[in-house]
Amino acid sequence: MQTLAEMGEDALICRLVAGLKLDASVIAGPGDDCAVVLPPSRGEHLLLKTDTVVEGVHFTPDTAPRLIGRKAMARVISDFAAMAATPRHALITLIAPPQTLVKRVINVYAGLRSMAELHGVNIVGGETSRGDQLIITVSMTGTAPSKTWLARNRAKAGDTLWVTGQLGGSIHGKHLRFNPRLAEAHWLAKNLPVTAMMDLSDGLAKDLPRMAASCGLGCKLSVAHVPKTRGCTLAQALGDGEDYELLFALSSKAPCDFTSAWKQAFPNLKLTCIGQLVADSNKVDLLQGGWEHFR
Amino acid sequence: MQTLAEMGEDALICRLVAGLKLDASVIAGPGDDCAVVLPPSRGEHLLLKTDTVVEGVHFTPDTAPRLIGRKAMARVISDFAAMAATPRHALITLIAPPQTLVKRVINVYAGLRSMAELHGVNIVGGETSRGDQLIITVSMTGTAPSKTWLARNRAKAGDTLWVTGQLGGSIHGKHLRFNPRLAEAHWLAKNLPVTAMMDLSDGLAKDLPRMAASCGLGCKLSVAHVPKTRGCTLAQALGDGEDYELLFALSSKAPCDFTSAWKQAFPNLKLTCIGQLVADSNKVDLLQGGWEHFR
Known part of the structure; x- marks a missing residue:
């Protein structure tokens, strides 16, 4: 079974992003220095959120890789839900030990991708690095109506x-x-x-x-x-x-x-x-x- | 000297984001489920990038904390430079062992903040988690003119x-x-x-x-x-x-x-x-x- 060290970074990224489903809002996905997307429509604000899952904290070495990816993506979508917003574009940071099996990372990505697709989120780029533990960080942008976006701080006594x-x-x-x-x-x-x-x-x-x-x-x-x-x-x-x-x-x-x-x-x-x-x-x-x- | 474990997450975040300089584009900074910002102007695309620095890979345990933060922020700004774009809003993910000194993290943040301020970047939110190594991930949005944005793939033979x-x-x-x-x-x-x-x-x-x-x-x-x-x-x-x-x-x-x-x-x-x-x-x-x- 091939490890990340054996495969190398460029080949890994190629494999991970192959066949990503991107909608018409994506002008340039993975491959350039930055991803380029259409901005929110008129009357919308731009929303930003990042969240991370760490091996030993948010999942264990035994957790099924697909579920690790699913969780990493779902946590951030949940934050957009919290503001009744619409999640749109995500960047994935993957940190993993060099001896990690390529298959494990591919399955983590499969979990990320299926949860993203379910909610209309485009994965438009990311970053990989070696590290001592498996860590997945998902950063996401989304939109909400500029006049009616939902905060957590506007409630009144008696609500x-x-x-x-x-x-x-x-x-x-x-x-x-x-x-x-x-x-x-x-x-x-x-x-x-x-x-x-x-x-x-x-x-x-x-x-x-x-x-x-x-x-x-x-x-x-x-x-x-x-x-x-x-x-x-x-x-x-x-x-x-x-x-x-x-x-x-x-x-x-x-x-x-x-x-x-x-x-x-x-x-x-x-x-x-x-x-x-x-x-x-x-x-x-x-x-x-x-x-x-x-x- | 106080550690992260002794201080706790909420108090740490309060301390890190105190006095952040935010410009008028920021509707809601740290504190809600997502940050809320004004979208790009008409005629601009939205650009997205994430990048990470890992202890033992991109810096050592001896690296001055301010320089760790400086590097983490500067790397991402450099990606916006690569597209002649304008970086605007950043989210910071901080992963650190519980025994990390609060002072070290505050100094990492000082480096992040001063590099961000130098280039007009607003730090609008982030995420913290414990982990085995110090890791800082910076996710950033920015803008570029929709008609003249610079890609890396449009050169011709002879250029x-x-x-x-x-x-x-x-x-x-x-x-x-x-x-x-x-x-x-x-x-x-x-x-x-x-x-x-x-x-x-x-x-x-x-x-x-x-x-x-x-x-x-x-x-x-x-x-x-x-x-x-x-x-x-x-x-x-x-x-x-x-x-x-x-x-x-x-x-x-x-x-x-x-x-x-x-x-x-x-x-x-x-x-x-x-x-x-x-x-x-x-x-x-x-x-x-x-x-x-x-x-």
Whole structure:
């Protein structure tokens, strides 16, 4: 089985980008110093995000390579979902030990590519280097309407707090196989007065106070209502991290009956009210916990 | 001295992004799921590039942290120079062992920030994770005129080949302290019929055949004319890599006397004709060598 060292960088890149699906927005894909793409349309802002997965932190040496790539791409798409934005163009940085099998890297790329294609994302370039661990960084641009883009800091006291899906226990598989809530986020932004939104990556116990703090508010969390993944404790639902569900705040102007419209649009995904934002920015009623990098 | 593990991720990010200089194009910088910026102006394309520096590959544990950051940022700006483009917005991915001193990371950031500010680049977000080595990835967007952007693949047989500066020996210091040739590239694009351009990162012996191949051409390299850094052999000038000088092809329509205009604009930077592109795409007269990742 051939290793990266045996294959060499140019041949590897050739192999990885062969047959990439690129839409008409791509003027120049991989191969030049920079990729060249059409800018956002009039009335749109440009959005930027980068995210990384590291062997031993976000996946293990035993993780199926396709799922590593899938996760790396899906995490970033999830950030675009968090702003009800449209992801468009991605750059991939691949760091790997020289003795890594070419086949492993090709399979990582297959996971990156299929998740990208699923959401209309063009892979337009990247970078490779040797390093001690396998690391994949995905940097992405996207667009959102300049007048209605969704931030995480515009909620008001009294706005209700909602989450999609179930929380906790992601380590048992969901962290590799989650679906970024892109369609759901677009539906919410279109149909409801969403005042703040983010994706849950570090656990509700950590992310909810972050969102509240961005708004200069506090929050009341109804722990009894937190939707727990089957078999998970409350502490796990609050602290496990990597849920990649949407957390959002809804103005009181939201129509009363929207949950039935949601059910019709997304019959298999729960939507749960878990609390409320409050004016006192020191008030955060939560268990301690949550994912902390570097610790 | 405090470590990253002791400080924690949120406090670290707060510290790193404090006082970032952001211009009016930045609608939302660090703090939300994505950064939000104004799109390119009408008549411009959007350009994307990512690049990474890895401890033990692109710098050593002894390298001054400010220079690590400087290099990480300058490498990407150099890619925008290669297309005579304008770099605008950057995202920084920082991977580091938990026991890394906070002070080291702050100094890496200081290097990133000062090089970014020098060239009008806004740092609008990023990502941190723990890992076994210090790794900095910079992803950047920029703009170029949609009608006159410079590719590396539009040269014709007979076009002459030129390089800025001197080549070789970058490992002795230049690889950490080089100045991206942004102003020089803009001057060239404005004043001369440049038909292809790239920055020299892997060594002339590797990069020139790449450029020729992109154009479907071969090349004749006049080895006697290759400008060598003082103390360097020809093999070093061809093979060392990390020169970050511009390599470009010039149509025969170029005015004869342009070198004196160049000298006036850039009195301290040599411009040298080193050869010519030829129709026979199998013809590459070069010594073997050049930087190869993974080997």
